[in-house]
Amino acid sequence: MGVTDIERVAVLGAGNMGHGITEVVAMAGYPVMMRDIENDIVEDGYESIEWSLRKLAEKDRLDESPEDILGRIETTVDLEAAVSDADFVIEAAPERLDLKRDIFAELDELAPDGALLASNTSSLSITKIAEATDRPDRVAGMHFFNPPVKMDLVEVIYGAETDDETAEIVYEFVEAAGKTPIYVRKDVNGFVVNSVLGPFVDEPAWMVSNDEATVRQADAAMVHRRGYPMGPFELADLTGLDVGYHVRKEAGRDIPPILQEKVDAEELGRKTGTGYYEYEDDDGTDYAPEDGEGFDTLRVEARMVNEAAKLVGDDVATPEAVDTGMRLGTGFPEGPCGRADETGLDVVLSKLEELREETGEDRFEPADHLVELVEAGKTGRDSGEGFYEYLTDSVGDYRFLNYDLDDGLLTVELDRPERLNALSGDLLGEIDHLLTNADADDVRCVLFEGAGDRAFSAGADIGGFADATPTDFMDVTPTFETVNEFDRPTIAKIDGFCLGAGLELALACDLRLATEGSEFGSPEIGLGLIPGGGGTQRLLRILGETRAKELVFRGNRIGAERAEEWGLVNRCVPEDEFEETVAEFVDDILEGPPIALKVAKTVMNEGGDASLDAGLAMESQGFGLLMSTDDVREGTAAFREKRDPEFEGR
Numbered sequence: 347m348g349v350t351d352i353e354r355v356a357v358l359g360a361g362n363m364g365h366g367i368t369e370v371v372a373m374a375g376y377p378v379m380m381r382d383i384e385n386d387i388v389e390d391g392y393e394s395i396e397w398s399l400r401k402l403a404e405k406d407r408l409d410e411s412p413e414d415i416l417g418r419i420e421t422t423v424d425l426e427a428a429v430s431d432a433d434f435v436i437e438a439a440p441e442r443l444d445l446k447r448d449i450f451a452e453l454d455e456l457a458p459d460g461a462l463l464a465s466n467t468s469s470l471s472i473t474k475i476a477e478a479t480d481r482p483d484r485v486a487g488m489h490f491f492n493p494p495v496k497m498d499l500v501e502v503i504y505g506a507e508t509d510d511e512t513a514e515i516v517y518e519f520v521e522a523a524g525k526t527p528i529y530v531r532k533d534v535n536g537f538v539v540n541s542v543l544g545p546f547v548d549e550p551a552w553m554v555s556n557d558e559a560t561v562r563q564a565d566a567a568m569v570h571r572r573g574y575p576m577g578p579f580e581l582a583d584l585t586g587l588d589v590g591y592h593v594r595k596e597a598g599r600d601i602p603p604i605l606q607e608k609v610d611a612e613e614l615g616r617k618t619g620t621g622y623y624e625y626e627d628d629d630g631t632d633y634a635p636e637d638g639e640g641f642d643t644l645r646v647e648a649r650m651v652n653e654a655a656k657l658v659g660d661d662v663a664t665p666e667a668v669d670t671g672m673r674l675g676t677g678f679p680e681g682p683c684g685r686a687d688e689t690g691l692d693v694v695l696s697k698l699e700e701l702r703e704e705t706g707e708d709r710f711e712p713a714d715h716l717v718e719l720v721e722a723g724k725t726g727r728d729s730g731e732g733f734y735e736y737l738t739d740s741v742g743d744y745r746f747l748n749y750d751l752d753d754g755l756l757t758v759e760l761d762r763p764e765r766l767n768a769l770s771g772d773l774l775g776e777i778d779h780l781l782t783n784a785d786a787d788d789v790r791c792v793l794f795e796g797a798g799d800r801a802f803s804a805g806a807d808i809g810g811f812a813d814a815t816p817t818d819f820m821d822v823t824p825t826f827e828t829v830n831e832f833d834r835p836t837i838a839k840i841d842g843f844c845l846g847a848g849l850e851l852a853l854a855c856d857l858r859l860a861t862e863g864s865e866f867g868s869p870e871i872g873l874g875l876i877p878g879g880g881g882t883q884r885l886l887r888i889l890g891e892t893r894a895k896e897l898v899f900r901g902n903r904i905g906a907e908r909a910e911e912w913g914l915v916n917r918c919v920p921e922d923e924f925e926e927t928v929a930e931f932v933d934d935i936l937e938g939p940p941i942a943l944k945v946a947k948t949v950m951n952e953g954g955d956a957s958l959d960a961g962l963a964m965e966s967q968g969f970g971l972l973m974s975t976d977d978v979r980e981g982t983a984a985f986r987e988k989r990d991p992e993f994e995g996r
């Protein structure tokens with residue numbers, strides 16, 4: 347059996363998760379039957395799907411009409427009707443082991459023999475759920491995040507008996523549904539994301555309990571200094587303190603006294619109006635950036651890295667899976683493995699050893715894998731290897747971009763769709779490394795594009811700059827110059843947001859092509875900043891002073907049609923003509939004479955800033971240089987012979 351054999355899907359549960367999963371599955375084109383125990387609940391779930399699809403349609407995020415998608419959804423309260431002809435069943439019933447085991451036992455009787463069964467449990471053992479059936483090899487965990495329609499990540503979890511074929515089909519199904527799967531290869535409590543997230547909330551709670559920090563200090567430091575989307579206490583208040591409390595109890599872990607006090611006082615967070623913050627009479631999470639001073643962020647991050655190291659060392663997940671999981675599942679700016687490689691694994695290990703020694707607490711006991719890496723000298727990026735291998739002098743694997751060199755076309759995809767391809771220091775470093783190390787003889791054209799369907803790049807990753815000092819920004823960011831000066835023509839393929847640093851990257855390219863729905867702007871002024879990365883200067887040269895100042899001073903966005911009118915992009919075309927237009931530009935450049943294109947680029951880039959006399963002198967020098975190339979002979983011969991030239995770049 348393969349993923350293509352899945353034709354009909356059933357989802358059990360029409361609650362928060364069940365109706366969201368049903369919507370995702372129907373959007374992916376599958377007929378799906380949603381089942382709950384009462385008609386009212388099924389109807390509520392269906393209405394929530396209708397509402398959500400209408401919202402998506404308003405935002406132009408659907409490829410077909412809401413009606414067409416709804417047409418694939420059926421509802422029922424009858425389990426047999428729901429599953430008797432399903433190839434794949436996804437269970438999203440309440441989080442109780444006895445209930446899930448009963449459901450799976452019944453499912454085993456009613457679903458076809460070959461059908462795969464998956465549970466969306468967040469914390470129960472897949473192995474124990476699967477044991478209720480006679481087909482534990484065909485049962486897997488499939489952990490969506492809330493809300494399923496918005497959240498890109500799905501953990502695909504092996505129970506003790508799950509066979510590879512089953513896990514692979516679930517993984518491919520997730521991909522077919524347009525989501526990003528990660529494998530969790532062993533049935534560990536908390537799977538990957540919640541295991542690593544645990545210490546993010548847990549360690550600050552211990553620090554506050556021991557009077558080593560305050561709530562506001564911890565939240566401000568993690569958000570403003572380390573770039574996390576929310577502070578640990580803010581997050582706990584949002585999810586509900588009782589939720590974290592029960593998860594810890596179930597896992598047999600000690601409870602930080604501050605958490606115990608809050609739960610005893612029934613101050614459970616936003617839902618009760620009071621938690622770590624006061625939401626009813628006060629403003630809630632009222633911490634300010636300066637509150638974060640003096641908080642030991644490394645202590646919290648070291649514990650997250652330690653959890654990640656346990657998962658990697660125990661073959662539960664690869665570093666890539668852990669990092670992808672944390673970025674997509676929690677919105678962390680970076681995964682813990684990549685971040686630890688930057689910090690230095692030796693630094694992380696020393697921190698844990700120091701805390702273990704000082705406090706005597708087991709939670710700081712370093713993971714074997716972390717110790718092994720450090721002992722082997724694999725201390726992170728600076729040593730060339732840590733969780734990841736870093737290829738320092740050749741073009742290698744990158745974490746935030748994908749590239750492909752095919753017949754002279756180097757395609758560079760900015761790959762952080764969950765952050766609208768925001769340019770972090772790491773991503774810029776990777777672009778710089780790729781272009782600096784790419785062999786220009788093999789490349790005839792470079793095409794930059796953004797992953798996902800929403801943005802080329804929506805700006806700089808401000809979170810990633812949180813801990814930088816003013817002097818870190820004094821030097822011109824080299825990446826934009828590397829792109830601008832690359833020996834071959836570069837094209838920005840823009841479909842969606844192209845803002846701030848994203849626009850600066852596009853401006854550093856030679857040509858820019860955009861879909862009609864794309865939006866351009868330099869919003870930096872709204873942050874009290876000015877465009878960097880050459881933004882002020884290139885806008886001035888490309889648009890002229892009047893228009894450039896409008897963009898920079900007002901900080902507004904302009905649509906693609908205006909961008910074309912202003913000469914900011916070469917073409918603005920409807921979505922369905924975009925690929926063809928890009929291909930035409932790319933083909934012309936690939937077939938063009940590489941040396942003449944290089945000389946044209948240099949002479950025009952340099953000449954733009956020189957006096958006319960100097961520019962003309964450069965041009966004639968370039969002209970003379972080209973006269974002796976084979977390409978000129980080929981070009982003129984082909985012209986005489988009325989055939990297409992074949993330029994070799996000599």
Ligand code: NAD
Binds near residue numbers: 361438441449
């Ligand atoms: P929910 O309470 O909103 O929905 C559960 C639904 O299951 C209810 O409508 C209930 O009537 C229905 N139900 C009960 N018995 C059933 C049965 N025998 N067959 C079919 N449906 C039945 O809960 P939820 O938040 O949607 O969570 C469902 C599952 O997803 C749980 O296992 C939970 O741990 C997991 N999960 C939840 C979240 C989250 O943030 N809410 C995130 C990831 C995973």
